[in-house]
Amino acid sequence: MNNKEFISELSRRLGYTVKDATTVTDSLIACIIQDLQEGKNVTIQNFGTFEVKKKMERISVNPLTKQRFLVPPKLNLCFKPNLTLKEKLKSNTSDD
Amino acid sequence: MNNKEFISELSRRLGYTVKDATTVTDSLIACIIQDLQEGKNVTIQNFGTFEVKKKMERISVNPLTKQRFLVPPKLNLCFKPNLTLKEKLKSNTSDD
Incomplete structure (x- = not known):
């Protein structure tokens, strides 16, 4: 299901216009991303948890050079x- | 951010009541789960793709017995x- 199909299914379920369903989805995603950017995990009931793990700066070696x-x-x-x-x-x- | 904080942040962003924000989130999650259960991937714009992979039935051996x-x-x-x-x-x- 691509984004367009997803939004039309959501608008059908909520009885919203496609525009409103898009706004709602964008806001929900923005909420999640904002917290992830602050390094915080986000838990959504009956669904799951988005976890961010910080990988520290490290020195690596180019195997060729x-x-x-x-x-x-x-x-x-x-x-x-x-x-x-x-x-x-x-x-x-x-x-x- | 747990579910309660998430819903209150979303209701603040959308200008919805907490109840409406919960309804919207539940519908969005239900949309995603319905498709995942049918074995279909779900792509949400500017966010990512939820992919389901079917692991077939297989015979395994109990290492002890x-x-x-x-x-x-x-x-x-x-x-x-x-x-x-x-x-x-x-x-x-x-x-x-």
């Missing part, structure tokens, strides 16, 4: 589905 | 942040 260089710090983002979501996905495969 | 058993099929969920999000997280660590 043997030259050393600095790798800047980085925020790694991962999503951990919670138990409810895992159960829903599990129960679904067994129905196939 | 050497007994063979059937591992049921499973849907594995992973989230791939898109480039926009990665850039936002990257640019943020360099500001620290």
Whole structure:
């Protein structure tokens, strides 16, 4: 499902216009991103947790030229589905 | 940020009541989960893609008792942040 299909499905569910559904989705995403940028995890009920892990600055070596260089710090983002979501996905495969 | 904080931040941004913000979030999550359960990936603009990978049924062996058993099929969920999000997280660590 691409973004367009997602927004039209959401507008159908909420009884919103596509424009309002887009605004709502953008705000929700902006909320999540704002916190992730501050290095905070974001937990959404019945869904899961977006976790950011800070990878520190480190020195690495180019294997070809043997030259050393600095790798800047980085925020790694991962999503951990919670138990409810895992159960829903599990129960679904067994129905196939 | 836990779910309660997330909902109050979202209601502040949208100018909604907490109840409406909860309804909107639940609908958005339900949209995503419905498609994931059907084995379809979900892409959200400026954010990323939720991907489901089906792990087939397989036979495994208990290392202690050497007994063979059937591992049921499973849907594995992973989230791939898109480039926009990665850039936002990257640019943020360099500001620290």
